[in-house]
Amino acid sequence: xxxxVGAPVLSARGVRxxxxxxxxxxxxxxxxxxxxxxxETVAIMGPSGCGKSTLLHLLGGLDRPSGGEVVLNGRRIDDxxxxxxxxxxxxxxxxxxxxxxxxxxxTAVENVELSALLAGRAPRAARRRAEELLxxxxxxxxxxxxxxxLSGGQRQRVAVARALCNEPLVVLxxxxxxxxxxxxxxxxxxxxxxxxxxGQTLVIVTHDARIAATADRMFSMRDGSLxxxxxxxxxxxxxxxxxxxxxx
Amino acid sequence: xxxxxxLAMLAKEPSHGYRLRARLRExxxxxGDAMNAGQVYVTLARLEKAGLLAVEGSADGADRADRKVYAxxxxxxxxxxxxxAEVGWPKPxxxxxxxxxxxxxxxxxxxxxxxxxxxxxxxxxxxxxAQLAAMAEPDGSAAALLLEGIVLRLQADLRWxxxxxxxxxxxxxxx
Numbered sequence: 001x002x003x004x005v006g007a008p009v010l011s012a013r014g015v016r017x018x019x020x021x022x023x024x025x026x027x028x029x030x031x032x033x034x035x036x037x038x039x040e041t042v043a044i045m046g047p048s049g050c051g052k053s054t055l056l057h058l059l060g061g062l063d064r065p066s067g068g069e070v071v072l073n074g075r076r077i078d079d080x081x082x083x084x085x086x087x088x089x090x091x092x093x094x095x096x097x098x099x100x101x102x103x104x105x106x107t108a109v110e111n112v113e114l115s116a117l118l119a120g121r122a123p124r125a126a127r128r129r130a131e132e133l134l135x136x137x138x139x140x141x142x143x144x145x146x147x148x149x150l151s152g153g154q155r156q157r158v159a160v161a162r163a164l165c166n167e168p169l170v171v172l173x174x175x176x177x178x179x180x181x182x183x184x185x186x187x188x189x190x191x192x193x194x195x196x197x198x199g200q201t202l203v204i205v206t207h208d209a210r211i212a213a214t215a216d217r218m219f220s221m222r223d224g225s226l227x228x229x230x231x232x233x234x235x236x237x238x239x240x241x242x243x244x245x246x247x248x
Numbered sequence: 249x250x251x252x253x254x255l256a257m258l259a260k261e262p263s264h265g266y267r268l269r270a271r272l273r274e275x276x277x278x279x280g281d282a283m284n285a286g287q288v289y290v291t292l293a294r295l296e297k298a299g300l301l302a303v304e305g306s307a308d309g310a311d312r313a314d315r316k317v318y319a320x321x322x323x324x325x326x327x328x329x330x331x332x333a334e335v336g337w338p339k340p341x342x343x344x345x346x347x348x349x350x351x352x353x354x355x356x357x358x359x360x361x362x363x364x365x366x367x368x369x370x371x372x373x374x375x376x377x378a379q380l381a382a383m384a385e386p387d388g389s390a391a392a393l394l395l396e397g398i399v400l401r402l403q404a405d406l407r408w409x410x411x412x413x414x415x416x417x418x419x420x421x422x423x
Binding site: 028047068084182183186189190209210212213214218222223227228230233240243 | 257326361365368369371372373374375376377378379380381382383387394395396397398399401406410413414417
């Protein structure tokens with residue numbers, strides 16, 4: 001079922017997104033090459049307006065590039081029909097947004113099962129899957145609550161459960177801690193750590209250094225391009241004492 | 249202030265002592281007032297003695313340090329190159345890093361944005377170490393609080409790097 005860690009699940013080759021023309025041409029995403037291996041967590045950091053959210057939309061089929069290729073699990077998704085692309089969005093990619101995007105009139109479990117129902121799963125199986133996920137994410141006692149009755153961290157957990165409902169090949173998260181206080185952000189950080197440990201492939205676009213630093217690889221984005229790559233695993237260690245002022 | 253800062257300010261071109269002080273004052277703004285002239289001249293004399301600087305002449309033949317023209321020796325150039333490549337954390341010295349970017353850009357020694365990227369890589373590795381340690385501690389524990397302090401300080405450094413990146417990117421695209 002899952003591929004060996006390191007095999008690319010998602011790749012971008014020379015991906016561009018342009019708006020306008022002539023003097024008003026804006027290159028929001030400019031010739032991006034990126035490969036994300038199975039089970040890998042990749043973070044993309046950069047200042048506001050650098051194009052990182054646009055890139056995430058192109059990777060997840062929420063938008064189409066002006067040029068280049070997006071390949072998901074060996075198959076191009078940038079040039080497929082609208083219907084096929086909608087199917088990719090529903091079943092192959094899980095999206096997590098900064099402002100959760102939950103349906104306010106649906107309970108937690110209904111929000112989660114909705115994506116399974118839309119993907120064609122039988123109602124009973126969809127409910128079972130949603131309840132399983134909420135339990136796994138520590139929300140078993142909250143499944144009947146409306147989003148308005150949940151804390152920010154809990155709402156983001158529901159959103160992550162929804163993203164995982166159809167066992168996506170990759171979860172794409174756009175500023176998942178952006179609307180959370182420090183304690184709730186830590187909660188979401190632990191959740192992403194657990195997802196990573198369970199082998200889920202993740203791409204996270206963020207301003208938050210804490211979440212970027214827990215990735216396997218981190219890219220810096222500037223003016224629409226990926227300009228720097230940092231492998232965060234296996235780096236220098238043992239400096240916490242110095243950082244705390246306990247040693248020189 | 250480290251001696252390498254004074255050396256690096258001469259990397260663009262040889263300079264009189266007083267011109268060097270003016271460059272530092274310009275780069276440091278009001279913080280430059282904290283540096284007295286004597287400190288700069290003592291540093292220049294030490295660097296000359298160490299063979300990192302050479303005196304090329306003086307404005308009017310005077311022997312005063314502010315009128316002498318100082319230039320980097322090959323050993324001085326090598327030392328500046330090493331200093332530019334050095335990563336100065338976890339003991340952040342903001343003024344030193346700031347002057348490093350200025351010296352690197354003005355003398356064409358390195359791309360300031362590449363220096364920012366190197367520094368960020370190093371900082372992120374430390375954020376990772378502290379954050380993973382914090383996540384392993386029970387919420388509300390004393391150790392978690394200390395680790396949060398480390399992460400918050402590192403985040404402040406990262407935010408400043410972000411400001412450096414923005415500023416130097418703007419200067420580059422403006423030039």
